[in-house]
Amino acid sequence: MIHTFDAVIVGAGGAGLYAALEASQTTKTAVISKLYPIRSHTGAAQGGISASLGNIEEDKPEWHAFDTVKGGDYLTDQDAALILAEEAVQAVYDLENRGLPFNRTPEGRIDQRRFGGHTRNFGESAVRRACYAADRTGHMILQTLYQQCIKNNVTFFDEFHVIDVLLKEQRCFGVVALELRTGEIHVFHSKAVLFATGGTGRMFRITSNAYANTGDGPALLLNKGVPLEDMEFYQFHPTGIKGMGILITEGVRGEGGILRNRDGERFMERYTPTLLDLAPRDIVARSIVQEIREGRGIRGDATIEDFVHLDATHLGKDTIEAKLPDIADFCRTYLGIDPAENPIPVQPTAHYAMGGIPTDIYGRVLKNGEGHLYEGLYAAGECACVSVHGANRLGTNSLVDLIVFGRRAGQNIAQFVQGSDRIPLKKDSTRYAQERISAKTGGQSGPNPEDIRTELQNLLMEKVGIYRNEQDMLETVERIRELRQDYSQVKIAHNTSAFNTHLLDILELGNLLDLAYIFAFSALNRKESRGAHSREDYPKRNDDEWLKHTLSWLEEDNIKIGYKSVDISRWKPKPRKY
Amino acid sequence: MQITLEIQRYDPQKDKEAFFEKYDVEINPNDRLLDALMKVKQYIDPTLGFRKSCAHGVCGSDAMVVNGVERLACKTLIKDVINKDGSPIKIEPLQTLPIQKDLMVDQSRFFEHYRQVKPYFINKEPIKEKERIQSQEEREDFDDGTKCILCAACYSACPVVRGINPSFLGPASIVQAERFIDDSRDEGFEERASLLDFPDGIWPCQNFYQCTRVCPRHIKITQLINKTKENIVKYRTSRGEKIHDLP
Numbered sequence: 001m002i003h004t005f006d007a008v009i010v011g012a013g014g015a016g017l018y019a020a021l022e023a024s025q026t027t028k029t030a031v032i033s034k035l036y037p038i039r040s041h042t043g044a045a046q047g048g049i050s051a052s053l054g055n056i057e058e059d060k061p062e063w064h065a066f067d068t069v070k071g072g073d074y075l076t077d078q079d080a081a082l083i084l085a086e087e088a089v090q091a092v093y094d095l096e097n098r099g100l101p102f103n104r105t106p107e108g109r110i111d112q113r114r115f116g117g118h119t120r121n122f123g124e125s126a127v128r129r130a131c132y133a134a135d136r137t138g139h140m141i142l143q144t145l146y147q148q149c150i151k152n153n154v155t156f157f158d159e160f161h162v163i164d165v166l167l168k169e170q171r172c173f174g175v176v177a178l179e180l181r182t183g184e185i186h187v188f189h190s191k192a193v194l195f196a197t198g199g200t201g202r203m204f205r206i207t208s209n210a211y212a213n214t215g216d217g218p219a220l221l222l223n224k225g226v227p228l229e230d231m232e233f234y235q236f237h238p239t240g241i242k243g244m245g246i247l248i249t250e251g252v253r254g255e256g257g258i259l260r261n262r263d264g265e266r267f268m269e270r271y272t273p274t275l276l277d278l279a280p281r282d283i284v285a286r287s288i289v290q291e292i293r294e295g296r297g298i299r300g301d302a303t304i305e306d307f308v309h310l311d312a313t314h315l316g317k318d319t320i321e322a323k324l325p326d327i328a329d330f331c332r333t334y335l336g337i338d339p340a341e342n343p344i345p346v347q348p349t350a351h352y353a354m355g356g357i358p359t360d361i362y363g364r365v366l367k368n369g370e371g372h373l374y375e376g377l378y379a380a381g382e383c384a385c386v387s388v389h390g391a392n393r394l395g396t397n398s399l400v401d402l403i404v405f406g407r408r409a410g411q412n413i414a415q416f417v418q419g420s421d422r423i424p425l426k427k428d429s430t431r432y433a434q435e436r437i438s439a440k441t442g443g444q445s446g447p448n449p450e451d452i453r454t455e456l457q458n459l460l461m462e463k464v465g466i467y468r469n470e471q472d473m474l475e476t477v478e479r480i481r482e483l484r485q486d487y488s489q490v491k492i493a494h495n496t497s498a499f500n501t502h503l504l505d506i507l508e509l510g511n512l513l514d515l516a517y518i519f520a521f522s523a524l525n526r527k528e529s530r531g532a533h534s535r536e537d538y539p540k541r542n543d544d545e546w547l548k549h550t551l552s553w554l555e556e557d558n559i560k561i562g563y564k565s566v567d568i569s570r571w572k573p574k575p576r577k578y
Numbered sequence: 579m580q581i582t583l584e585i586q587r588y589d590p591q592k593d594k595e596a597f598f599e600k601y602d603v604e605i606n607p608n609d610r611l612l613d614a615l616m617k618v619k620q621y622i623d624p625t626l627g628f629r630k631s632c633a634h635g636v637c638g639s640d641a642m643v644v645n646g647v648e649r650l651a652c653k654t655l656i657k658d659v660i661n662k663d664g665s666p667i668k669i670e671p672l673q674t675l676p677i678q679k680d681l682m683v684d685q686s687r688f689f690e691h692y693r694q695v696k697p698y699f700i701n702k703e704p705i706k707e708k709e710r711i712q713s714q715e716e717r718e719d720f721d722d723g724t725k726c727i728l729c730a731a732c733y734s735a736c737p738v739v740r741g742i743n744p745s746f747l748g749p750a751s752i753v754q755a756e757r758f759i760d761d762s763r764d765e766g767f768e769e770r771a772s773l774l775d776f777p778d779g780i781w782p783c784q785n786f787y788q789c790t791r792v793c794p795r796h797i798k799i800t801q802l803i804n805k806t807k808e809n810i811v812k813y814r815t816s817r818g819e820k821i822h823d824l825p
Contacts (some may be wrong), residue, residue, distance in 0.1 A: 035631055035637075036639075036685070036689075038637075038638070038727070039631050039632075039637045039638060039639050040637075041631070041632060041637070043632070043636055043637055043727070044634070044636050044637070045631050087683075093708050093709055096709040096710065097705055097709070097710065097765070098699055099698065099699025099701075099758070099761070099764070101720065101721070101724050101761070102709075102717075103717065104712055104713065104715075104716075104717045105714075106709035106714065107711075108712050108713050108714075108716075109650060109709060109711065110709050133724075134721075136636075136724075136725070139636060139727070140724065143724070144699070147698035147699065148698060148699075150693055150697065150698055151696075151698040156786070181678070203622065210631040210632040210633065211630050211631050211632075211633060214630045245635075246634045246635075247634075275751055301753045326636070329635075330634065330635075330794075333635065333653055333655070334634075334655070390632060395654065444810060448620075448621070450620035450621060453620075492624065495593075495625065496591055496625070496679075497679075498589075498590075498591055498679065499627050499678055499679040499682055501619075501627055501628075502619075502624040505619075505624075524703075576779055
């Protein structure tokens, strides 16, 4: 079946829905999602969305931008960071004006709380910048945007899994998708396509990410010759529920929660004396691992299974129930404890990809490090890399990114499609998609794909996690090559065409393997430590050689590496202290 | 420990009728029911159909009926659903919605009802300040309804939808409407009143409280439905009109 639209948006999380709201005002727009829209993982974001409203204390976009740059260990593109911080203010008001139920100050304004790495006056002290709706800010954003899409009659294709993008040289003209309900292949012929497919956290065993976060957009583009940027930078959130990885928002520490080791010591005092528990995530996650390695984890056995305590008992039941109700609910459900009475056992959890599909500040996808662009091809949200997060994203900035750059991409698409034609479809426009499916179906054979998935997730968790070294990464890259070979042998029975979730699982595994390969290879390639990329064999940041973005291309089974310069036009890189 | 799941299977493409199949799974009692289902799918029978995503109770994908009660599989620990008599944990799809495959149901009707009540913010007044001012108390007034994740557990558990009047608007849609009615910033009450005040609208609810009992977000759903009814009665009375509860 062939559908004709001006704009097609792949993914219905925050970035996709915001772009859809913008683009659909003037152009015929479709949103394609492999889930129902309100199932997207934006809904799991908890703590807040930062904007320098100054509702509680003085604040400025310039301070927010600087924190974003410093938080990203100076790999953040500085003009882009300023756009993020400046447009965050109006974006938050827009959301409020569309009904988002933010918590309020006694004066009835949007309330704000502290979050990691967000400071006043270029690092003086923590500032209250994160606007929040209890600890379900992402849920409220997703709901509000979906509600507005209903109001504006946006067209949705629910449970369609995109498996090809139509590209003719540098021009994009649609996507091909598999419909879960029927197993049919659909062509979406369009003038522009936006990828907003979210994260890749399912590469790791312990993750805060949803099952759906398998990097479908970046993996597809990678296989079509598009480069990915800064894939070695992957954030571990310091506080996931021990063993399960379920996110415990930084908002707990924003409200005054304290990390403690087995001696009850507030160990962050030794690592970041100014910001303490509210240092950026890469630093807090490393500090936790350091404590564990030195035998001061709660178990004290210095293994990867060990953990520390997040103590919120002094906040009192009222504050916890009013400002962190879902966290309290998670603790009761999964741990059988009340956070007002017991500390929460936490360990770092794989959380966020700083890298992704390279774009400019309008969401347009870049072809190379020289600034050449694809036409009609866009990306926004976690799957994209502008780069506003550099080597380490600050808490709350993911939601800001979705709204600010989802909106910019939607607006640019609306303009672009006005003045452009649709490239005619070829007869065999579904061939690549058909080949992908037939390669994986037609009688069960090869290894159990779930063994491949499990090994991959353990491998990355143990060898390319928070701390990294040459030997581990060499082994990992080699092993992923073998796993990709094993995967190429996998075929499933495909005994029914309708609701064949098994086929989707297998396609997603292929995406994870490709992204893991690029991720580990890029990490091996970068011989320095910066932000979330911490190498034991190269423990220092090296601006002389490595103040540059990585671009990586997948060419058959090999990876080609290139670079892109970093915009440091506003603030000169300095050592990063908190 | 080893547990047995007894799962309802049905593939309309192949099966004449639904049947139950048993699966033995090795699992930790503190694991989620979703973890057990994943083990079945990954290592025993990959054709088992169910939806899932966030795996911690916030996306609403994996509502199903467990031992006769609507639950999210990812928010249910094994130890909480083990039967004391050693019988298998029985898992069925949500009731009141057509089965697509195994534990997957067609939620179209549920979402149509949701869309019917104008579940979005309505206020045509130009904004005077940067944000609309709202007191902490006013914000608290509609907090409960904002928690809804549209998982359809309430719609499945409702005895009215199940039999008395399957055309009933259903609990979740009313919760979504009341969330805006109670929001001091919203001005859509008049537009929504006629979408709620009709025989199959809010009136079929008979306070069975099943929705409240099963809601994985602990929303006091029945209370919100009653509040909606009161609001409509007040509105009609003030205009000298009757409520439209009879066909």
